[in-house]
Amino acid sequence: MRWTKTLIPTLKENPQEALIKSHRLMLRAGLIRKLASGTYSYLPLGLRALQKAIEIVRSQMNEAGGLEVLLPAIHPAELWKESGRFEILGEDMIHFKDRHGKENVLGPTHEEVITDLVRREIHSYKQLPLTLYQIQTKFRDEMRPRSGIIRSREFIMKDAYSFHASPESLDRTYQSMKEAYQKIFKRCGLEFFIVQADPGAMGGSGSQEFVLFSEAGEDWMVQFGDSDRVVSVEMAHRLVKQRAFPKNGPQGQWKAVPTPGHSSVESVSAYLKKKPSDLLKTMVYQVDRAPFQCRLVKVLVRGDHEVSDYKVRKIFPGAYLASWKVINDQGSAFGFSGPIQCQGIGPLLKNAPLLVDDDVLDMKDFVVGANKKDSHLVDCNLGDIYLENKEREWVIGDFRKVIEGDQGDCQGKAVALKFRTAIELGHIFKLNLRYSAPLKAHYLDSDGKENPMIMGCYGIGVNRILAAAIEQCADNKGIVWPKSISPFQVLVVVIDPKDEGAMKIASQLEDSEELKASGVDILIDDRSESAGVKFNDADLIGIPLRVVLGPKNLKLGKVELKVRKTGEMTLVDIPCLASQILKVLDKIA
Incomplete structure (x- = not known):
């Protein structure tokens, strides 16, 4: 890919609207552009990174036994009323009446729709367990969209749903999905933590969040003293006195x-x-x-x-x-x-x-x-x-959220509660009968008895993977992409695009079968800009490895390789350039 043949509109200054690092850098690096409050267009560089993350998610879901489907974004409101969630989600839900006067919902999530599908198609225990997933755009009418793609009105989510005939079967799939999520976030280069969480409006029982601690996070997590126990702020209990409500005291003075x-x-x-x-x-x-x-x-x-x-x-x-x-x-x-x-x-x-x-x-x-x-x-x-x-x-x-100064119990000892903000990356739930019971998603067991299916639900905010990676890895010069989700692995900077020899080497790298066989994506900066502009943009967009084709080194038969994360530079001979690129890339996380 040639820089002059794609669209990478970098910015020199920080946009005033962007308050957190990932939002600033995604705008400056030309990954996204804002359309309206909470809605963003993905430009070529941003879309490539997003597609890399999606493919990692898809491969691990397939490995875990999930079957990919694609469900409608427009849902009949009757289905949400049948589950009892139409009122619960309230103003967060985007809904409208069509020309026939029927009320519809723009899907914020798909429990109702998938349960409706399965109740129509699955009737016997012999068809269970079953795990279906999709990667699709969701919609929520956020009151205050902010933090760029971390909290937006339109976002891409991988949501999976499992159906079972027994709690033991659900437990096995839940564990399998937990392991799949760990693999996904490790492959994406993220330093994540697993915390106990509140199921919230999703319902059900067991629930765990996969989070990345960050100052840009909007979810509060609570650590009990210096222990490994971390839970969401909703679930953190403080120590309270065991007291009865006083029956005496002043009355009638109000x-x-x-x-x-x-x-x-x-x-x-x-x-x-x-x-x-x-x-x-x-x-x-x-x-x-x-x-x-x-x-x-x-x-x-x-x-x-x-x-x-x-x-x-x-x-x-x-x-x-x-x-x-x-x-x-x-x-x-x-x-x-x-x-x-x-x-x-x-x-x-x-x-x-x-x-x-x-x-x-x-x-x-x-x-x-x-x-x-x-x-x-x-x-x-x-x-x-x-x-x-x-x-x-x-x-x-104890019916309130904990605050600074509260104490909690940790293995029988009173410890201070410590607060940290985090970005939620994924969430897994044991829904049990929360949706199958009201929606009558039943199956016949081996005795011919009708039972509601036991369900699990597993979500990942795919857009957030990009924002989280930037929050975690960026430096004062720009983005530092993990190799696995970087739009390109290699950026070839041609100092003088009029130099036919330099452009020939760049083209040879682009066409290299050795690099193609290893799945290396290459972006060639062939713009007629100064070296300083090109180097600044290279640091800004954060491609893991920079290959510099400069006239001085080329005269010596050398090419400069520079690792974005560490700044480590190496001069290599032109004939072994492709193999040296692979060698350096192999050492980059």
């Missing part, structure tokens, strides 16, 4: 105050001249799954803390944040819910059980929502909550 247009903790605390920690948040969750059909749950946490969805789901499986419509239909007001002044609100919300975070028990004279729009109650106390909710179900414990 008063209602107007808070027009103020519903968030930050807005209300500023308006009332209070600290966020003086506010008590009441988060309302909805539970639709048996045995908790059509139930609401109130979770109480301090205003400066965040509820852990995972910890809520440990008590109420399948719980998710209730929508504004559900809360308003119960006679409360979205953004103004509270555990006091519940007269006049619907029974589902009024009689909702309470999950109370332990830190709440240390609060006094706090602010809560008044269950009316633009209204809060001030000078509230625990006695007020108890008086109004003493007949309800209560659970007191």
Whole structure:
């Protein structure tokens, strides 16, 4: 490939919109260009790197026994409603009505679609286990797309789904996929870690994330002291006291105050001249799954803390944040819910059980929502909550996400919790019956009995492999590609493209059967630019090995080889150039 025959629009300056290293360098190196918020075009260099990553993923999935399919990107909304996830994903889901008035979804993931396919085609235990995968574009209406391709509205994902007749069969495939993921990320040159994770809206039980620790990461991980135990922030538990909710204490001293247009903790605390920690948040969750059909749950946490969805789901499986419509239909007001002044609100919300975070028990004279729009109650106390909710179900414990200063238990010892940001590369789940049961994906066992299939799910954000590699390996000059996913392995810099002898050597390398047989991809910089411009661009685009055809060395029958990662330079004789290139490449990771 000749530089003059392709499109590599490099930039000298850092784009102002790019806040993290990978985003800056992908724009500067001409890998991508932004179309709109959260959507990017891949240019030739970026697409080649993406295709290299995809082929690594595909080869390992095939080796693990996966069968590749391609599923529709447009899904009928009825399928998502059948699984119960249409409301759960809420505004993150892009959906629309077609010309016939039918509601459709642009697929953010494909559990429903693959389960629908399998329930139509698989009917016997003799057809199981089965693992299907695809590599396809997904769509999510991110509220704040950022960090380039790390968090975008449109992204490429490898998603695999396995179907089984027994938990033991699922365990075997889960382990096989875990090993396949390890091979994929090792081949891509990534230093990854495996952490226990929250299944989230995916549902199911066991779940592990493959992450790369990076300052550019948006997912928080928690390490227990100096141990090897690392979990997602959602799953990290802190040490809490075993306490009961106080039955006594001040009551009836609160008063209602107007808070027009103020519903968030930050807005209300500023308006009332209070600290966020003086506010008590009441988060309302909805539970639709048996045995908790059509139930609401109130979770109480301090205003400066965040509820852990995972910890809520440990008590109420399948719980998710209730929508504004559900809360308003119960006679409360979205953004103004509270555990006091519940007269006049619907029974589902009024009689909702309470999950109370332990830190709440240390609060006094706090602010809560008044269950009316633009209204809060001030000078509230625990006695007020108890008086109004003493007949309800209560659970007191750890229901918030951990923060700096918390301690956790590690092998019976209290240790400090350490926080690190990470880029999520992949996620594997044991879905069990989460989708097969509601979608009635059944099979007949050896006794002719009908059973729901047991499922697993395994996802990789393919775009993120590129961003993660750049975050991990780049230096102050530009990208340093791992050899396996580099757009090209060799960059031949012809200092003077008018030099016929230099161009002849470049062409010979391009046509070398020895290099082709080893799968070496070559880019020839034949531009009429200065050597300085070419060298700067070479460092920027990060091809692992640079071959410099300069007039001084060529007169001596020599060619310069330079390794991008280490800067190591070697002069080699022209007749053995191809073999020396292979020798140097063999040493590059």
